[in-house]
Each structure stands twice: as C-alpha cells, then as structure tokens.
Amino acid sequence: MVSGNRNENFPGFKKGKLVSFILSIISPITHSSKRIYEICITKILEVRNKILKIEKGTINKEVKESIEKDISELYLKHELYNVGKxxxxxxxxxxDLIDTCGKCLAICSSFKNRSKLFDDTSNDFIKKSIVELSFLLSEFEKYDNEEFINQRIRKYDYLFQKSSFPLDSSQKRAIVTDDTHNLVVAGAGSGKTEVLITRAAYLTEREPDKVDAKKILxxxxxxxxxxxxxxxLKERFGIEGAEIRTFHSLGKKIQEEGSKISGKEIPRLKFSGSNFDKEFSNYIDQLFSNRKINEDFQKKIADYMRLYHDNAVIKSQEDFEKKEEFYKYMANLxxxxxxxTEVKSEAERAILNFFISHNLNGERIRILYENPARWMEYTDSEGNKKVPRPDFFFPDYDIYLEHWALDKNGKVPDWFEGKNAPEEYKLGMKRKKEKFARQDRYSLVEIASYEFKGEKFEEILIERMTKALKIKFPDKDFEFIPVPYDQLINRVNYGCKESVRGLSFNVSRFITIAKTYNLSPENIKQRLRSERWSAKQEAFARIALDIYExxxxxxxTENKIDFADMINLAVKELKEDQELYRNSFAQILIDEYQDISAQRYQLIRELMKKNNGCKLFCVGDDWQSIMGFSGSDLDFFVNFHEYFDHPARTDLSVNYRSCKSIVDTGAEIIKYNRGSQIEKETFAKNAADNPIRIYVxxxxxxxxxxxxxxxxxxxxxxIKHYLDDGYEAKDILLLSRIGKNLKMKNMLMEYAKTQGVPISFDGSKNPSKIPFMTVHKSKGLQAKIVFLLDVVEDLYGFPCEIExxxxxEPAILSRKRDRYEEERRLFYVAVTRAMNDLVIYTRKxxxxKFIHEIENKVTFYELNN
Known part of the structure; x- marks a missing residue:
C-alpha cells in the first residue's frame, strides 16, 4: 500500500544522499504513474540493500495487529456458525464475513507481492494469514445453514409437540429459519398461523440466542x-410478555409514546367502536345522503350513471402495436x-341518454333504437331484400334521427375498415336519404360525429329536433327540460340503479384506499390532471372527492382522526423522532402478510430502521389476497424481495383442511392469474377425490x-339431507359472493323456514345454526360441506359486476390491476373453505367464467324441477 509520505512505506529505510538523489530523479515520473513509482522504489531498495547491506523491513505493527484481530474475530464467527452451529x-x-475475508486477503496479497521488502518473520506471518483467511473464506462461502436447521429441529422437537396438530418438516423449517427477512409462502389450510405462534415460542426458548418476549412484536x-x-401463546407456552397488536393498535400506541416525549396532544378517534369499517361506511353513507340533495352533486352522479356500463379503462391507439388491432378493437366496442340499450358508438349513447334524461313538454319521450323501417325496404345488388334500421325513431312524431359517422370532411373513420368499407357505409347513407326524399310522412334529423366532439352537441341536437317538430306541428311549442334526479333514477336499468345505490359504499372504499397510500384529496386531483384516466374513472373520482374533502x-374541524390516520401519523412520528422505538424489538412477526398495504409497509419499514439487527418474519398466502377494497397491495408479497432484500423463503405446501379434489381445483383456479401470483405446489393430506358438484x-x-x-x-x-344423515349445523357453510342479493336471500329464508332448516342470516356465529355469509366473511373458516350460490356472470354474480x-385506480399508487384477479382469488377462498364436499349453483x-376455467375438475348436473 502506498501512503502520502512515500518514505514511510519502507521500514528501515534511512534517508541518505544516494537515495535522496535517486528519488529526486524519479519524482517527476512518479506523479504520472503510481505503478512506475512502485517499480522504481522496489529497484531502489534492491540497490540499497546490495550497496548498504541494510536488513529488510518488518510489517507495520498496527497493520499486523489489525490483521490478527480480524482473523481472530472471523474464527470466533466460524466457531459460532460453522462448528458450534x-x-x-x-x-x-x-x-459481511465474506467481505471481511476478501478485504484482509487483498491486504495480505499486496504484502506477499512485495515479499522482497520484508524480513522472514513478516513473510511467514503473511503466508500463514493467507492460508487462514482462504480457509475461512471457503467455509463461509459454502455454508448454507442446512445442518444448523436440522439440528435445531431435533433439539426443539418438544416445542413442536405442543402444537394442536403434528407439524410437518416444512412448518418446522419455517419456524427455525432465522434470516434477516423471512417469508413463509403458505397455501390454504397449511397451518400458517400455527407456524407463527410456535415461532414466537421457539424464539423465547432457544439457546444461546434466546429472545426476550418483550422484544417480540x-x-x-x-x-x-x-x-x-x-x-x-399463553395457554400453550406460558408466554405473556410479547407485544401482540393490530396495526391500528400499534399506530395508536406509537402516537401515545411520541406525545409523552413531544408533549403534543393526540387527536381523538372519530370512531371508537369495535367495528371501524362498519362505522366508517355508515358515516360516509350519511354524508353522501346529505350531499345528495345538492343539484351539483346530483349532476356528478348523473354524469357517472351515463358512463356506468363502460369498461372503466378504454384503450387508445398507443396501446396497440398495429393500427389494424386498434381498428378491430374500436369496431367491436x-x-x-x-x-x-346497447348502441354502436359513444355519440349514439349520448343521443339516447339525452332523450332518456329529458322530458319534452313535461312528458317522457318515446324513442326506439334501430327499429326496422319496412317502408324503406330495398333490393341490394345481389337481389336480396334489405330492411334498413335507422338509428333512432320517435313514433309519436314520425321523426327519425340518424347519426352519421363522418368527420368535418365527410370522411368515414379509418376503424370502419375492420367492419364495413367506407364506400358501403356511404352507399347506405345515400339509399336512406333517397327513401326519405320520396315520401312525406317521415322526417329525418341528421347529426354527424364531428359535431358530437364539440361542446355544443346538446344545443345542436335540441335545435335540430325542435326545428323538425315545429315543421310537423307548426302550432305547438316544444321545450326539452332535464328530468328531476329522482325521476332519472327510475328510468335507468337495474344494474345502473343498483350501482347508484352502492355509490356511498364505493366512496368509502375509495377514501380508505387513498388513505392507505397517504393520498389527500389534493394529491388525487393532481393525479387526475396529470395522468390518463377513462371518463368513467374521472366521473367516479369527482363524486368520491366531493365526499372525501x-x-x-x-x-x-373536530381535531379528530380515523383508523387509517393512526398508521399514517405513527409513520410520521417515527420519522421525526429519531429515538422513538429505537432498539425496542429484536423480532417482528406478521400474520396474513398477503393483505399488507402501503401504509402498513411504511410502518414496518420505519420500525426495522429503528431496530438495528431486528429480524422480520412474514406469513401469508398470496392466493388468498382478497382485501384490495381496503387498500391491500399484493405486490408487497409477490415481490417481497424488492422491499426486503435477500429474504429466506419457506413454502408450506400441505393442505390439512381439504380433500385432494378440492385442493387440486383450487390450484386450477389460481393458475389463470398469470404473472400476478407466486408459483407454488399444493398437496392434500386427505387423498379423497370427492366429486365437486355443480348444479345448473x-x-x-x-x-x-x-x-x-x-x-x-x-x-x-x-342441507336437510346432510342434517338427516348425522351432520351438524357447524359442519355446513352457506356462501354467496354478495350479501345484498335480497331476492336470493329471501328465497333461502322462505325454504329454510318451510323445511325447518336452522340458518343464521345475520352473520352471527351460532353453533346450532348454519351460517349464511359472504365469501369475504368466510376467510379463515372451514366446514365439511360448503354450498356456494349464484356463481354466474351477472350483477351480483361471481365475478361480481357491481363491484x-x-x-x-386514481387512489392507488401501484401497478394497474386486472379486475378479475382478486375476484378469482375470492373464488379460490370460497372453494377452499370446504373440507370434504363442495356444491356450486349456476345458471345455463x-x-x-370461473366455472369454465375448472370444468375439467367438476361434475355438472342439470336442475330440472
């Protein structure tokens, strides 16, 4: 190594006239090349030793002691890990150990390369050090913890025996694996919570690295x-000192601890009951109801209703590699x-919606879409009879309205190439106009696509319709007036009506999600301005932001916070107070990690920063991640390694709950969530292949x-047959994707009463009654027989169209989600609640689509009665 004072690099070197003279000669050269300098110095020393007969130097004492100290500490680590396990x-x-070995070896190698400068004792020390360091480096590089894990599993078997069921090798391995970051990837019914509890007990029991229970969160x-x-933990292992909390409870405690230090007053909780979600949802519903009397707010709802049936995400030409693919997409929209009523274009929908949402002289306007006009019948070039279907017909006034797909230059859109050639379209226009010109009964109102794009579209529509009406009825006046909000609600179809009824609930979800990403109303407004969103997303966001603000x-005003604020403010406290919760925890264990949200992740991250050497242990099943509506983000689980580097992963693959046919069907369901799930194998402990029955x-x-x-x-x-055969109410679960489907619920109640079948419809857990509940509520439960109702493509079906x-998306700071991924995981949860028998009902x-995806795993039966 070369330092600033060049003479100090050569022990025993005495300044003299000869050496000073030589140094003065080479000094200008050495400024341009350190390597040249070193070569020159080596040659000088060789000359010096020959001329002056001076003994060789020794290695600097401090350097030698440093190398000895590093080797000694490395041997202690080797004894701890490699030998003593x-x-x-x-x-x-x-x-760190490998890096230390590497750095020490590099220093020793540099001395070895200049061995001629040092005495025999120094060179012997270097050789010995290199041998020892090379051995240690090899030992640490090949070490894999395998023997240690097996040793620990054997040693603490008495702990595993305290479990409520025998633990398998994967479960035991997960418990003793103790990397900085640990992820346990579980399957349904694999005992993941049992693993977490036994892990906590193991940490407090193991030797010599026992963890104080108070240091476990x-x-x-x-x-x-x-x-x-x-x-x-208390009943089975006698452990009481561990900090066991919900995220919200921890957030509250952190704020309390922070306030003791800072003296700041903690805002009170807006909702203090045991069921925050319900209280919050009810409160938002109240705000929504009060706001709904406002005309501007009613207009926002009406704007959303007009877009309700749209896919929330509409693609543009940039989303396609070839323009032909875009044309095909547009033509099929x-x-x-x-x-x-389904129509063929955005403009046609706007026209139809105008007449649905307006009265003419106080009366609803009768309008027919693409009604066959037999009086316009013609024979085409091939001799076939054709009956035109003009876009709109007003039978009370004998007026037709045609929307022509033309731009300002009279050109048909390019994407028509994927459907009808522009020439054919224009020929059709010509024929229709000629038919109108040859008769006197019917009038034609025309409007073009380019006019729809303008701001005065409705004005143009009113003007042309009014003109046509006045020509037909010159003695009458005509006025189009928007219908009142309540009247408009009665005119929309069932799906749209149900969506409006559920708006306040969806607004509460929007707010919850926004808060989990710590997005204020202003943050979301900025996103709406700067990012690309569909008209439907923007329309809903305007409603949600109104209530959010x-x-x-x-x-x-009330100086209060809600549950979501508790976590966000706790993160803020931890960031601002460097000593708060420092060195409080040695181990953090998290259950159901697949439901982690951005704010919860931030809380964990800050705690890990505050607790040097703290280890993280997360248990979850990404296939059961169904809490997206409350802000959970599966990316934190699936890409765990991106958030917590180099984690150890253990898989729990054996399902102890369900029989083979149900486990295999569950795996079949999830494989369609391509790319969004962790690949893993699942096996059933119960090899029974009971048929999964689907009644159609x-x-x-x-x-x-x-x-x-x-x-x-x-x-x-x-159900009655099962009960008559000796099954108990607790052996049966009755599930539905949605609990709001009153038609189905009322039918069930009626037949249950008639047949004397005890069913609980209020969500309460009564062991003498069969619970009817939503799939979300069933998470974590199991039953020998599960009935799953209404698995259809419909409003309240599965997947659910109303949700x-x-x-x-405007409230989410993560990747865009496939709307069916979480629905499919929810279907997986429903299926895997069953231990032995699963019965599903659908409609021909x-x-x-979820049933089609598993049709090779099930048996179909037709309902005839």
Whole structure:
C-alpha cells in the first residue's frame, strides 16, 4: 500500500544522499504513474540493500495487529456458525464475513507481492494469514445453514409437540429459519398461523440466542386474530410478555409514546367502536345522503350513471402495436345507455341518454333504437331484400334521427375498415336519404360525429329536433327540460340503479384506499390532471372527492382522526423522532402478510430502521389476497424481495383442511392469474377425490325469481339431507359472493323456514345454526360441506359486476390491476373453505367464467324441477 509520505512505506529505510538523489530523479515520473513509482522504489531498495547491506523491513505493527484481530474475530464467527452451529447465519452476516475475508486477503496479497521488502518473520506471518483467511473464506462461502436447521429441529422437537396438530418438516423449517427477512409462502389450510405462534415460542426458548418476549412484536389484522394469538401463546407456552397488536393498535400506541416525549396532544378517534369499517361506511353513507340533495352533486352522479356500463379503462391507439388491432378493437366496442340499450358508438349513447334524461313538454319521450323501417325496404345488388334500421325513431312524431359517422370532411373513420368499407357505409347513407326524399310522412334529423366532439352537441341536437317538430306541428311549442334526479333514477336499468345505490359504499372504499397510500384529496386531483384516466374513472373520482374533502374538513374541524390516520401519523412520528422505538424489538412477526398495504409497509419499514439487527418474519398466502377494497397491495408479497432484500423463503405446501379434489381445483383456479401470483405446489393430506358438484339451472336471467326459487329449494333440501344423515349445523357453510342479493336471500329464508332448516342470516356465529355469509366473511373458516350460490356472470354474480375495482385506480399508487384477479382469488377462498364436499349453483345462460376455467375438475348436473 502506498501512503502520502512515500518514505514511510519502507521500514528501515534511512534517508541518505544516494537515495535522496535517486528519488529526486524519479519524482517527476512518479506523479504520472503510481505503478512506475512502485517499480522504481522496489529497484531502489534492491540497490540499497546490495550497496548498504541494510536488513529488510518488518510489517507495520498496527497493520499486523489489525490483521490478527480480524482473523481472530472471523474464527470466533466460524466457531459460532460453522462448528458450534449455535445460531443461524443470515444472508447479511454471511456477506459481511465474506467481505471481511476478501478485504484482509487483498491486504495480505499486496504484502506477499512485495515479499522482497520484508524480513522472514513478516513473510511467514503473511503466508500463514493467507492460508487462514482462504480457509475461512471457503467455509463461509459454502455454508448454507442446512445442518444448523436440522439440528435445531431435533433439539426443539418438544416445542413442536405442543402444537394442536403434528407439524410437518416444512412448518418446522419455517419456524427455525432465522434470516434477516423471512417469508413463509403458505397455501390454504397449511397451518400458517400455527407456524407463527410456535415461532414466537421457539424464539423465547432457544439457546444461546434466546429472545426476550418483550422484544417480540406480533402483528395481526383483526382484533379477533390478535386475541387468538395472545390466548394460544399463553395457554400453550406460558408466554405473556410479547407485544401482540393490530396495526391500528400499534399506530395508536406509537402516537401515545411520541406525545409523552413531544408533549403534543393526540387527536381523538372519530370512531371508537369495535367495528371501524362498519362505522366508517355508515358515516360516509350519511354524508353522501346529505350531499345528495345538492343539484351539483346530483349532476356528478348523473354524469357517472351515463358512463356506468363502460369498461372503466378504454384503450387508445398507443396501446396497440398495429393500427389494424386498434381498428378491430374500436369496431367491436359497444356502449350501453342509461336504460340498458346497447348502441354502436359513444355519440349514439349520448343521443339516447339525452332523450332518456329529458322530458319534452313535461312528458317522457318515446324513442326506439334501430327499429326496422319496412317502408324503406330495398333490393341490394345481389337481389336480396334489405330492411334498413335507422338509428333512432320517435313514433309519436314520425321523426327519425340518424347519426352519421363522418368527420368535418365527410370522411368515414379509418376503424370502419375492420367492419364495413367506407364506400358501403356511404352507399347506405345515400339509399336512406333517397327513401326519405320520396315520401312525406317521415322526417329525418341528421347529426354527424364531428359535431358530437364539440361542446355544443346538446344545443345542436335540441335545435335540430325542435326545428323538425315545429315543421310537423307548426302550432305547438316544444321545450326539452332535464328530468328531476329522482325521476332519472327510475328510468335507468337495474344494474345502473343498483350501482347508484352502492355509490356511498364505493366512496368509502375509495377514501380508505387513498388513505392507505397517504393520498389527500389534493394529491388525487393532481393525479387526475396529470395522468390518463377513462371518463368513467374521472366521473367516479369527482363524486368520491366531493365526499372525501367534506370528510377531511370535518376531521380537521373536530381535531379528530380515523383508523387509517393512526398508521399514517405513527409513520410520521417515527420519522421525526429519531429515538422513538429505537432498539425496542429484536423480532417482528406478521400474520396474513398477503393483505399488507402501503401504509402498513411504511410502518414496518420505519420500525426495522429503528431496530438495528431486528429480524422480520412474514406469513401469508398470496392466493388468498382478497382485501384490495381496503387498500391491500399484493405486490408487497409477490415481490417481497424488492422491499426486503435477500429474504429466506419457506413454502408450506400441505393442505390439512381439504380433500385432494378440492385442493387440486383450487390450484386450477389460481393458475389463470398469470404473472400476478407466486408459483407454488399444493398437496392434500386427505387423498379423497370427492366429486365437486355443480348444479345448473336452465332458467335464464329474465326468469330471476324462478331461478332463485329453484336453487334455494334444491340447496335447502340438500342441507336437510346432510342434517338427516348425522351432520351438524357447524359442519355446513352457506356462501354467496354478495350479501345484498335480497331476492336470493329471501328465497333461502322462505325454504329454510318451510323445511325447518336452522340458518343464521345475520352473520352471527351460532353453533346450532348454519351460517349464511359472504365469501369475504368466510376467510379463515372451514366446514365439511360448503354450498356456494349464484356463481354466474351477472350483477351480483361471481365475478361480481357491481363491484368494479377499476374505479378505485386514481387512489392507488401501484401497478394497474386486472379486475378479475382478486375476484378469482375470492373464488379460490370460497372453494377452499370446504373440507370434504363442495356444491356450486349456476345458471345455463350465464355460467361464470370461473366455472369454465375448472370444468375439467367438476361434475355438472342439470336442475330440472
């Protein structure tokens, strides 16, 4: 090594005239090349030794002591990890050890390369050090913890025996694996919570690296889950000192601790009950109801209703590699008006919506879409009879309205090439106009696409319609007036009506999600201005922001916070106070990690920063991530390594709950979530291959009452058979994607009462009654027999059409989500609640895509009664 004072690099070197003279000669050269300098100095020393007969130098004492100290400490680590197997070697510790070995070796090698400068004692020391360091480096590089894990599993087997069921090798391995960051990837029914609890006990019991229970933080999502963990740790292992909390409870405690230091007053909680979600949702509903009397707010709702049937995300030409693909996409798009009528273009929908949402002289306007005009019949070039279907017909006035797909230059859009050639379209226009010109009964009103794009579209429409009406009825006056909000609601179709009824609930979800990403109303407004969104997303966001701002104003006025604020403010406290919660935890254990949100991640991140050497242990099943509506982001689980570097991963693959046919079907469901899930294998402990039965009703969606009556009757009769065969109410679960479907619920209640089948419809847990609940509520539960109702493509079906996650995207700071991914995971949760038997009901004309995806795993039966 070369330092600033060049003479100091050569022990025993005495300044003299000869050496000074030589140095003065080479000095100008050495400024340009360190390597030349070193070569020159080596030659000088050789000459010096020959001429002056001076002894060789020794290695600097401090350098030697430093190398000895490093080697000694490395041997101690080797004894700890490689020989004694006394603790787990983490990735980060192993990397540090390898780096230390490498740095020491580099120093020793540099001395070895200049061995001629040093005496024999120094060179012997260097050789010995290189041998030892090379040995240590090799030992640390090849070390893999395998023997340590097996040793620990054997040593602490008595702990594993305390579990409520025998733990398998993967579960034991997960418990003792102790890297800095640990991810346990579980499957349904694989005992993941049991692993977390036994892990906590293991940490407090192991030697010599025992962890004080007070240094263990265990985080659960619900109070009930936290209490269950606390109860099991105390009863089974006698552990009471661990910090066991929900994220919200921890957030509150952090704020309390911070206030003791800073003296700041903690804002009070807006909702203090045990069921925050319900209280919050009810409160937002109240704000929404009060706001709904405002005309501007009603207009926002009406604007959203006009776009309700749209896909929330509309693609543009930039989304396609070839323009032909874009043309095909555009040509196949359909648009649905307020009354449920499907039309061919955005402009046609706007026209139809105008006449649905306006009265003419105080009366509703009768309008028919593409009604056959037999009086216009003609024979085409091939001799075929053709009956034109003009866009709109007003039968009370004998007026037709045609929307021509033309730009200002009279050109048909390019994307028509994927449907009809522009020449054919213009020929059709010509024929229709000629037919109108040859008769006197019917009038024609025309409007073009380019006029729709302008701001005065409705004015143009009113002007031309009014003109046509006045020509027909010169003695009458005509006035188009917007219908009142309540009247408009009655004119829209069932799906749109139900969507409006659920708006306040979706607004509460939007606010919850926004807060999990710490996005204020102003943040979201900025996103709406600067990013690309569909008209539907913008329309819903305007409604949600109206209520969000109102809600936030109330919180500020009352100096209160909600549950989401508790976590955000806790993160803020931890960032601002460097000593708060420093060195408080040695281990952080998290249950149901697949439901982690951005704010919860931030909280964990800050705690890890404050607790040097703290280890993270996360358990979850990405296939069961179904809490997107509350802000959970699966990316934190699937890409765990991007948030917590170099984690150790253990898979829990054995399902102890369900039989083989159900486990295999669950895996089949999830494989369609391509790219968004972690690949893993699942195996059933129970090898039974019980058939999964799907009963198909032949009644279509127009016969909804008969359909619900049929499946309710069959379901209740089937349940009665199970009860008569000796099964108990607690052995059966009755599930539905949505609990709001009153038609189905009422039918079930009626037949259950008639047949004397005890069913609980209020969500309460009564062991003597069969619970009817939503799939979300069933998470974590199991039953020998599960009945899953209404798995159809419909409003309240599965996937559920009334709950579209795309409208929440402006409140989400993560990748765009496929709307069916979480619905598919929810279907997986429903299926895997069953231990032995699974019965699913669907409808022939609208079988769910999820059933089609598993049709090779199930048996179909037709309902005939």
């Amino acid at each position: 006394e603790t787990y070697l983490t990735y980060h510790e192993r990397k 265990i985080l659960a999502y619900q109070n009930k889950a936290a209490e269950e963990v606390k109860k099991r 359909t648009y649905t008006a307020l009354d449920g 109102l809600y936030e104003d109330e919180l500020r 009703s032949k009644h279509n969606r127009r016969s909804a009452n008969i359909y619900y009556s049929q499946i309710a009757s069959h379901c209740i009769c089937s 579209n996650p795309d409208i929440f 004309d609208s079988v769910s």
